[in-house]
Amino acid sequence: MIETKQLTKIFKIKKSPDVPAVVDLTLSVAEGEVFGFLGPNGAGKTTTVRMLTSLIGPTSGAAWVNGFKVGEKDQDIRRSVGILTESPGLYERLSAVKNLAIYANLYDVEQVDRQVEKYLRMLGLWSRRDDPVGSFSKGMRQKLAIARALLHEPKLLFLDEPTSGLDPEAARLVRSFVQELSEQGRTIFLCTHNLNEADRLCDRIGIFKSRLIEIDTPENLRKKLFGRKVVFHLREINPRWIDSIKAFAGVENVQPVDEKLVVSMDNPQVLNPQIIRMLVESGADVQFVGELRHSLEEIYLQTMRETEQEGQA
Amino acid sequence: MMKHIKTIVGKEWAEVFKNRMVLFTLIFMPLIFTILPLAMLYFTGQGMDEMASVTTADVPAEFLSVCGEGMGANECMQIYVVNQFLLLFMMIPVIIPVTIAAYSVVGEKTTHSLEPLLATPITTFELLAGKSLAAALPAIIVGWAAFGLFLGALPLIGVTRAVFAYIASPTWLLAIFVAGPLMAIAAVNLAIFISSRVNDPRTAEQISALLIIPILGLLFAQLAGVIVINVMVMMSFIGGMALLDVGMVYLGTTIFQRETILTRWK
Ligand SMILES: Nc1ncnc2c1ncn2[C@@H]1O[C@H](COP(=O)(O)OP(=O)(O)OP(=O)(O)O)[C@@H](O)[C@H]1O
Numbered sequence: 001m002i003e004t005k006q007l008t009k010i011f012k013i014k015k016s017p018d019v020p021a022v023v024d025l026t027l028s029v030a031e032g033e034v035f036g037f038l039g040p041n042g043a044g045k046t047t048t049v050r051m052l053t054s055l056i057g058p059t060s061g062a063a064w065v066n067g068f069k070v071g072e073k074d075q076d077i078r079r080s081v082g083i084l085t086e087s088p089g090l091y092e093r094l095s096a097v098k099n100l101a102i103y104a105n106l107y108d109v110e111q112v113d114r115q116v117e118k119y120l121r122m123l124g125l126w127s128r129r130d131d132p133v134g135s136f137s138k139g140m141r142q143k144l145a146i147a148r149a150l151l152h153e154p155k156l157l158f159l160d161e162p163t164s165g166l167d168p169e170a171a172r173l174v175r176s177f178v179q180e181l182s183e184q185g186r187t188i189f190l191c192t193h194n195l196n197e198a199d200r201l202c203d204r205i206g207i208f209k210s211r212l213i214e215i216d217t218p219e220n221l222r223k224k225l226f227g228r229k230v231v232f233h234l235r236e237i238n239p240r241w242i243d244s245i246k247a248f249a250g251v252e253n254v255q256p257v258d259e260k261l262v263v264s265m266d267n268p269q270v271l272n273p274q275i276i277r278m279l280v281e282s283g284a285d286v287q288f289v290g291e292l293r294h295s296l297e298e299i300y301l302q303t304m305r306e307t308e309q310e311g312q313a
Numbered sequence: 314m315m316k317h318i319k320t321i322v323g324k325e326w327a328e329v330f331k332n333r334m335v336l337f338t339l340i341f342m343p344l345i346f347t348i349l350p351l352a353m354l355y356f357t358g359q360g361m362d363e364m365a366s367v368t369t370a371d372v373p374a375e376f377l378s379v380c381g382e383g384m385g386a387n388e389c390m391q392i393y394v395v396n397q398f399l400l401l402f403m404m405i406p407v408i409i410p411v412t413i414a415a416y417s418v419v420g421e422k423t424t425h426s427l428e429p430l431l432a433t434p435i436t437t438f439e440l441l442a443g444k445s446l447a448a449a450l451p452a453i454i455v456g457w458a459a460f461g462l463f464l465g466a467l468p469l470i471g472v473t474r475a476v477f478a479y480i481a482s483p484t485w486l487l488a489i490f491v492a493g494p495l496m497a498i499a500a501v502n503l504a505i506f507i508s509s510r511v512n513d514p515r516t517a518e519q520i521s522a523l524l525i526i527p528i529l530g531l532l533f534a535q536l537a538g539v540i541v542i543n544v545m546v547m548m549s550f551i552g553g554m555a556l557l558d559v560g561m562v563y564l565g566t567t568i569f570q571r572e573t574i575l576t577r578w579k
C-alpha cells in the first residue's frame with residue numbers, strides 16, 4: 001500500500017539554513033494495516049503525509065502509494081487516497097452538506113447526495129447539515145473533515161492528528177470511528193502525539209524524528225526496550241527465592257521491590273507456571289501475578305532519550 | 314473536467330455572494346458608473362440649450378474627426394464627454410473580478426482550505442479555470458447589464474439620435490463586448506497569480522488593481538488631446554489585451570505550482 005525508499009524532504013528557505021524535515025525514510029505499510037506515525041512537534045510527520053499524498057514533492061528518494069509512484073502518478077494517488085489534513089480547512093460560510101458536496105464532486109463520486117448523507121449520519125452531523133460550518137465546534141469540524149476524507153471510499157486513509165484538540169469524549173468517538181474504518185479493511189496511516197491512541201489503534205508504530213528511529217508492533221517495541229517483566233506479589237520475601245528464580249533458564253534479572261519480585265524474562269508463558277510452582281513448593285504465599293506493562297509513553301520517552309544521547313555522542 | 318470547473322465556480326459563488334463587500338462592489342460600482350455619465354450627458358445637453366453660443370471651436374480640435382459631418386457643436390460636445398465615460402465602463406470588468414479573485418487563493422491559503430482542495434484529483438488548469446471564471450463572469454455580466462441600462466436610459470434624458478448612434482457604434486460595442494471581457498480575464502489572472510504569491514488579500518487586490526493604469530492612461534491621453542478613442546485605437550487596445558491574456562493564462566498555469574503555494578509563506 002505504501003512503500004518508501006530513502007524518502008527525503010529538505011526545505012530550502014532563502015537566507016536561512018535548510019530544514020531537513022524528513023531524511024532517508026524507508027518503510028512499508030501493508031494493506032489493512034493501521035500504521036501509527038509517532039513523533040514530537042516538528043518531527044516531519046505532516047511533511048511525510050504531504051509527500052505521500054502528492055501535495056509536495058520529495059527532495060530525493062522515492063515512494064509508491066497504492067502502487068503509484070509519487071511524482072509520476074500524482075493524479076492517481078490523489079484519486080485513490082483520503083486525507084484528513086492537519087487543519088480541517090473547511091469553507092466556513094458554507095453548510096456542512098455544501099462542503100461535502102463540493103468535495104464529492106471533485107472526487108468524482110457518483111452518488112453525491114447518498115455519500116454525503118451516509119457520512120453526515122455516520123458522524124452524527126446530520127441534524128446540523130444545513131448550518132454554516134463557521135458555527136461548528138472544533139470537534140464537529142474535525143468530524144466533518146473526516147467525513148470529507150471518506151466520501152470517495154478510499155482504501156488508504158491518511159489521518160494527521162485526528163484527535164488533537166478534542167475533548168476526551170469526542171476523541172474517543174473519533175478513535176472508535178477509526179477502529180471501525182480499520183475493521184472495514186481500510187489501510188490507515190495515523191499521525192499522532194497521543195501515545196495511548198497509537199497503542200490502542202495501531203498494528204505497528206514508527207517512532208520518527210526527521211529519521212525513523214524505531215518501527216515495530218507496540219508489543220515488540222516494549223520488549224525491545226524493556227524486555228518483558230512479570231511481577232510476583234508475595235506475602236513476604238525470602239532472599240533465597242531470588243536466587244532460585246535466577247536459576248531458571250530464560251530469566252534475565254530479578255529485582256525485589258517491597259513485597260514484590262520483578263522478574264525480567266523472555267517467555268513468561270512457559271516460565272511463569274514453573275516459577276509459581278517453585279515458589280509455592282518453597283512455602284511462599286503468592287498473592288498476585290501480573291505482567292508489568294510499560295505504557296507506550298515510557299517507550300516513546302525512552303526512545304527519544306536514547307536518540308538524543310546518540311546524537312550527543 | 315467541466316464538472317470540476319463547475320464545482321469550483323459554484324463553490325466560489327456560494328462563498329463570494331455571502332461577502333457583503335463583494336456584493337457592494339458588484340452592485341454599486343456599476344450603478345455609479347452608469348448614473349454618472351447619464352447625469353453628465355443630461356447636464357451637458359441642458360447647458361448647451363441655454364447658451365446656444367457653443368461652437369465647434371469649444372470642442373478639442375482632435376476630436377472633431379469623431380463627430381460626423383453636420384453634427385451640431387453641442388452634440389459633438391456630448392460625444393466628447395461621453396467618450397471619457399466609456400473608459401469608466403471598461404473599468405468595471407477590471408475592478409470587480411480583482412476584488413473577487415484576490416480573495417480566491419489568498420483566502421483559501423489563510424483558512425487552510427487550499428490543502429484539502431489540492432489533495433483532490435483536480436488539475437491545476439481546472440482549478441485556475443474555475444477560479445478565473447467565477448471572478449470574471451459576474452464582472453462581464455454586470456458590465457454588460459450596466460451598459461444595457463445606460464443605453465436604455467439614453468432616450469429618457471433626451472439625447473439626440475446622432476449621439477445615441479455614436480454610443481451604439483462599433484467603438485463602444487467593441488469596448489464593452491470584446492475589450493471588457495478580455496480585460497476581465499487579464500485582471501483575474503493577474504489577481505490569482507499575485508494572490509498565490511502573497512498572504513494578504515488586500516495586497517493582492519491592490520497590486521492587481523494596477524491593471525486599471527492602461528485604462529487611465531487612455532483616459533488622460535484623450536483628455537490631454539493626445540489621442541482620440543476611435544475604432545482603430547480600440548482595435549489596437551483589444552489586440553494588445555488579447556496578447557496579454559494569452560501570456561497571462563500560459564504564465565498562470567505554468568507558474569502556479571501547487572507545492573510552492575502550499576509551502577511558501579512569504
Ligand atoms: N513550508 C515549510 N517551509 C519551511 N519549513 C517547513 C515547512 N513546512 C514544514 N517545515 C519544517 O519541517 C519540519 C517538520 O514539520 P512538520 O510540519 O512536518 O512536523 P510535524 O511532525 O507535522 O509537527 P507537528 O506535530 O507540530 O504537527 C519543521 O522543522 C518545520 O519547521
Ligand SMILES: [Mg+2]
Pocket residue numbers: 045046047086160
Ligand atoms: Mg504536523
